Amino acid sequence: MITIKKPEQFERMARAGLAVAAVHRAVRRAAKPGVTTHQLDTIAAEVLKEHGCVPSFLNYHGFPATICTSPNDVIVHGIPNDVPLEEGDVLSVDAGAIFERYHADAAITFGVGVVAPEVRQLIDSTEEAMWAGIKAVEPGARIGDIGAAVQAVGDRHGYGIVQEYVGHGIGLNMHEKPNVPNFGRAGSGMKLREGMAICIEPMFNLGTHETFVEEDQWTVRTADGSMSAHWEHTVALTPDGVRVLTAQPELQADLWGTG
Numbered sequence: 001m002i003t004i005k006k007p008e009q010f011e012r013m014a015r016a017g018l019a020v021a022a023v024h025r026a027v028r029r030a031a032k033p034g035v036t037t038h039q040l041d042t043i044a045a046e047v048l049k050e051h052g053c054v055p056s057f058l059n060y061h062g063f064p065a066t067i068c069t070s071p072n073d074v075i076v077h078g079i080p081n082d083v084p085l086e087e088g089d090v091l092s093v094d095a096g097a098i099f100e101r102y103h104a105d106a107a108i109t110f111g112v113g114v115v116a117p118e119v120r121q122l123i124d125s126t127e128e129a130m131w132a133g134i135k136a137v138e139p140g141a142r143i144g145d146i147g148a149a150v151q152a153v154g155d156r157h158g159y160g161i162v163q164e165y166v167g168h169g170i171g172l173n174m175h176e177k178p179n180v181p182n183f184g185r186a187g188s189g190m191k192l193r194e195g196m197a198i199c200i201e202p203m204f205n206l207g208t209h210e211t212f213v214e215e216d217q218w219t220v221r222t223a224d225g226s227m228s229a230h231w232e233h234t235v236a237l238t239p240d241g242v243r244v245l246t247a248q249p250e251l252q253a254d255l256w257g258t259g
Ligand code: MG
Pocket: 105, 106, 167, 168, 199, 201, 232
């Protein structure tokens, strides 16, 4: 875990964050029935290059692509492939970028065309849980406050809250201490302080919380085949307050009043 002290360090992470936001925007726009996740991966690589960034995921422990594309019952770490997307698919896209050694990491989930109402609810509630977790972030708050806020949303809907995969610190590495679980007790765990940056990333399943890893050793699916959603942002505790570094630029202006 690094403690970020200099404004220029935050600015590098913010540049990486803007690149990740641009990837999500481009990929979401391109994800139509008939398009493959391999094509989305190519788009993501181009966008990162345009932003002067290097992908965090490519070759990370041997991961073979720029983004993770996780359709339907795939929770996380799906590998882009040549299977065309279909109307009604749910797709989660996880992307990470490095700008001058600093990382940012975020995920979105969306429907390809129209999805079933209960799936729409799952996607929206997982995003809501992420924002509830982000709202709990402030100097002096604890990791358990984030987990409790995320879990409260998942429990309210009776979703399976994935436990094996969790949020994390971020900085000079994509994954740093501390772990940031999507469940927990308010008031417990490490205290947050200025200079930290963490990724908050709830994964909720329509069925049980149980998972399994495919033979490719990457693809994580729900054990019961139910649909899954995943949202993530990189959040930094800066001297000017809490910044969501991977939010879309227009949303960042709303979040902390700058342009
Ligand atoms: Mg992450």
